[in-house]
Amino acid sequence: MAENIMINSLVPPTWNRLKVNEAFVELPEKINMISQDEGVVPADDAGADAWNIETGCGDELSAYLNAQGIKPLTAAANSEELFVVKPAFTADSAQVLCFDATEGKTLNILTDLSSGDDVQGTGVFRILIRARENSVVNLTQILRPGKGLRLINDIGTQVSDKAKVNLVQVFTGGSDIYAGYRSELSGEDAFADCRIGLVRGENETLDMNYVMKHLAPRSKSEINVSGALSNGAKKTFRGTIDFVRGCAGAEGAENESILILDDTVINKTVPLILCTEENVAGSHGASIGKPAEEMLYYMMSRGIDRKRALEILERASLTAAAAHIENADALEYVMNIIDENREDD
Amino acid sequence: MSEEKTFVEDINRSIYDVIDKENNATRLKEGLNEDIIRQISDEKDDPDWMREFRLKCLKLYNELQVPQWGPGIEGLDMDHISTYVRPKTDMKNTWDDVPEDIKNTFERLGIPEAERASLAGVGAQYDSELVYHNVMKEVEEQGVVYTDFESALKGEYSDMVREHFMKLLVPRDHKFNALHGAVWSGGSFVYVPKGVKVSIPLQSYFRLNAKGAGQFEHTLIIVDEGADLHFIEGCSAPKYNVANLHSGCVELFVSKNARLRYSTIENWSKNMYNLNSKRAIVEENARMEWVSGSFGSHTSYLYPSTILKGDNSTMEYTGITFAGEGQDLDTGMKVVHVGRNTSSVVNTKSIAKSGGVSTTRTSVQVMSGAKGAKSVVSCESLMVDNISRSDTIPVMDIRTDDADIGHEASIGSISDDAVFYLMSRGLSEEDARALIVSGFADNVSRELPMEYAAEMNNLIRLEMKGSIG
Known part of the structure; x- marks a missing residue:
């Protein structure tokens, strides 16, 4: 029997009538583990316990994956060479990958979450990252599931002293996507940076929950979202900066810039700042609306028709995020896909 | 530092904390049941429709759940709240006729002095009933109606009252609207006729003196086409060691081309649960302005909401919340853009100190037909120490491509x-x-x-x- 579980919970919640406090997804009775042929080893039970890191989607998804016997796979990546993950989603399948960035090392990871249009069902992909002292993790994700695959992409990170986790996510087309991200900034001067570009249309749902938990002094976080919505798309973005007592000197900022291209979309933005520490600086800014007519007029005066001008703006939403990809190979990979998608259009 | 003179005299906490003895007041027993509701109706000689309305609301109250998303209200036990306390006096229209102890309380709060100096009319409620009501002759001559709610319910404007009463704040909205519908008492009715500009503000002041009691006043203001009004609401109570409850309702109807400013300085005592509801509906080319200061109460749920129904209607909200020791103040605002070319400007400030909890909760909804909507929201929070808590919880729900929505929030320290x-x-x-x-x-x-x-x-x-x- 399918299980209806709660993910992406807003903590603390707000008015129920706004329908942003959480998302519910129906998960299959049986989900299969996606194998990874190269570069990973399955964690034993003790190893799995060691990867008990909270994620953006939350505990109910963890309990579901555990009950389904989805074991974490520990990735052996520990060099600057790009580690590419392209899970082979089949109907109702899941994978959990764990990355341990050892002290002072840099990890470059690219995940390409895609599927053929023949794949029908639910795909769950989870990444757990432990960034140890002075390490850097550059995680790039491109999310482009086929029409038949509902995708749940879930991330949990623990960031130690002076470590840094850079996440770049590019959401292009595809089906319904639920995305969770949680970063526990437990080390002094730890830094988590999220750059997100999204283009959604064709009645697609994108439900997001991003949490930056500042536990240590001088920790820093940034969430930047740029996107374009059209054609019945529904997007909910929850972004939480949580300053916990003791994180003196911490700074957190989130920004969202969303273009709404027609009247059929629903855009919900929920940017929380929670604070129990005096000496912090937190900020949020959002800009939501139609493209500036002056800009469109300028582009049209240069011979670009309105449709093409809007396409250029959509592409810019994605490239604004992609520009922050640190690894050259990952950047090339993502830009090729962005351009490929635009050519298909 | 020199003390500043104000209409509340040289302000200090003691003026709010003076407790008057309940001299032969009529006090219904604590708790909530049909008998108590009927007694309130008897006390107030309610018309039949209101008697039925109250009982329906009680049923709803018993059905609805306590909100799960806000501050805890476990310390509020309705079995220990007396929902109706009538002072031993009827309403007067000169201060000299108000019983000495009650008059002294309002004197200390500076209400008669403020009335003489800068108000066009004053209503003063003490526990469950108004004890004083007066309006300037010049304002009356303009056709402005400013009266206690009970008189309006039975007098010349009874049809208008019935047409509007709890139509904006419907009892089913939440448990405490339902409670209000069941036990409301006191409050004010204001009607400003077409084209009338009331140049001097009207004020209602609500004083809850009785220990372990609730105050449930209802304020209904209708500003007709092209009219203009500034209404001020003040409130306070002495501090007790048991819970008191304030669950008022404010319904504001702002007609075409009209303007209404509603200002509140709330300074309830720190044993008060302030579960208050306020909502305005704004017609074409009309403007609603909220000015809100929340300083008191133990726990507050307070989010004045505005429906920008008419084309070109506008709203401005300016609010501050100061949460100190032992306080959990959940405040903010809501706006729904429905008409075309509507705009809202929101500016909130919050301060948390000495272990206080301040939550700023806002929502901006822009419906698909609200073409040309503009909204700017700014929330600033100040943390004065590191034993307090300050949260900002905004939601934006935008459903049209033709909108310009901006939001900024920041938190920092001194x-x-x-x-x-x-x-x-x-x-x-x-x-x-x-x-x-x-x-x-x-x-x-x-x-x-x-x-x-x-x-x-x-x-x-x-x-x-x-x-x-």
């Missing part, structure tokens, strides 16, 4: 450099911090009439006293 600079100019650290906090609240005080701004600044200074070390 700058050490600024404190150092002021201290180098001879201020004590305490005064320097109080001055910085007053400056932070400046945008709200600038929106208030001068004497209320002075009261607010004094309240801030009082709250800041003893915050060092």
Whole structure:
């Protein structure tokens, strides 16, 4: 029997009538583990316990994956060479990958979450990252599931002293996507940076929950979202900066810039700042609306028709995020896909 | 530092905390059941429709759940709240006729003095009933109706009251609207006829004196086409060691081309559960302005909401919340853009100190037909120490491509450099911090009439006293 579980919970919640406090997804009775042929080893039970890191989607998804016997796979990546993950989603399948960035090392990871249009069902992909002292993790994700695959992409990170986790996510087309991200900034001067570009249309749902938990002094976080919505798309973005007592000197900022291209979309933005520490600086800014007519007029005066001008703006939403990809190979990979998608259009 | 004179005299906490004896007041027994509701109806000689309405609301109250998303209200036990306390006096229209002890309380609060100096009319409620109501002759002659709610319910405007009563704040909205519908008592009815500009504000002041009691006043204001009104609401109570409850409702109807400003300085005692609801509906080319200062109460749920129904309607909300020791104040605002070319401007400030919890909760909804909607929301929070809590929880729900929505929020602390600079100019650290906090609240005080701004600044200074070390 399918299980209806709660993910992406807003903590603390707000008015129920706004329908942003959480998302519910129906998960299959049986989900299969996606194998990874190269570069990973399955964690034993003790190893799995060691990867008990909270994620953006939350505990109910963890309990579901555990009950389904989805074991974490520990990735052996520990060099600057790009580690590419392209899970082979089949109907109702899941994978959990764990990355341990050892002290002072840099990890470059690219995940390409895609599927053929023949794949029908639910795909769950989870990444757990432990960034140890002075390490850097550059995680790039491109999310482009086929029409038949509902995708749940879930991330949990623990960031130690002076470590840094850079996440770049590019959401292009595809089906319904639920995305969770949680970063526990437990080390002094730890830094988590999220750059997100999204283009959604064709009645697609994108439900997001991003949490930056500042536990240590001088920790820093940034969430930047740029996107374009059209054609019945529904997007909910929850972004939480949580300053916990003791994180003196911490700074957190989130920004969202969303273009709404027609009247059929629903855009919900929920940017929380929670604070129990005096000496912090937190900020949020959002800009939501139609493209500036002056800009469109300028582009049209240069011979670009309105449709093409809007396409250029959509592409810019994605490239604004992609520009922050640190690894050259990952950047090339993502830009090729962005351009490929635009050519298909 | 010299003390500033205001219409609440040289303000200090003691003027709010004076407790009058309940001299032969009529007090219904604690709890909530059909018998009590019927007794309230008997006391007030309700028309039949209102009797039925109250009983339906009680049923709804029993069905609806306590909200799960806000501050805990476990300390509020309705079995220990008396929902109706009538002072032993009927309503008077001269202060000299008001019983001495009650009059003295309002004198201490500065209400008669404010009335003489700067108000066009005053209603003063004491526990469950109004004890004083008066309106300037010139304003009456303009056709403005400002009366206690019970008189309006049975008098010339009874049809208008019935047509509007709890139509904006429907009992099913939430448990405490339903409670209000069941036990409401007192409050004001205002009708400003077409084209009438009331140049001097009207004010209602609500004083809850009775220990372990609730106050459930209903305010209904209808500003007709092209009319203009500023209405001020004040409230206070002495502090007890048991819970008191305030669950008022304010319904505001702003007609085409009209303007209404609704200002509140709320200074309930810190044993008060303030579960208050306010909503305005704004028609074409009309404007609604909210000015809100929340300083008191133990726990607050307060989110004035506005429906911008008419094309070109506008709303501005300016609010400040100051949460000190033992307080959990959940405040904010809601706006729904429905008409075309509507706009909303929201500016909130919150301060948390001495273990207080301040939550700023907002929502901006732009419906698909609200072409040309514009909204700008700014939320600023100040943490005065590291034992307090300050949360900002905004939601934007945008459903049209033709909207321009901006939101910014920030949280920070008092700058050490600024404190150092002021201290180098001879201020004590305490005064320097109080001055910085007053400056932070400046945008709200600038929106208030001068004497209320002075009261607010004094309240801030009082709250800041003893915050060092």
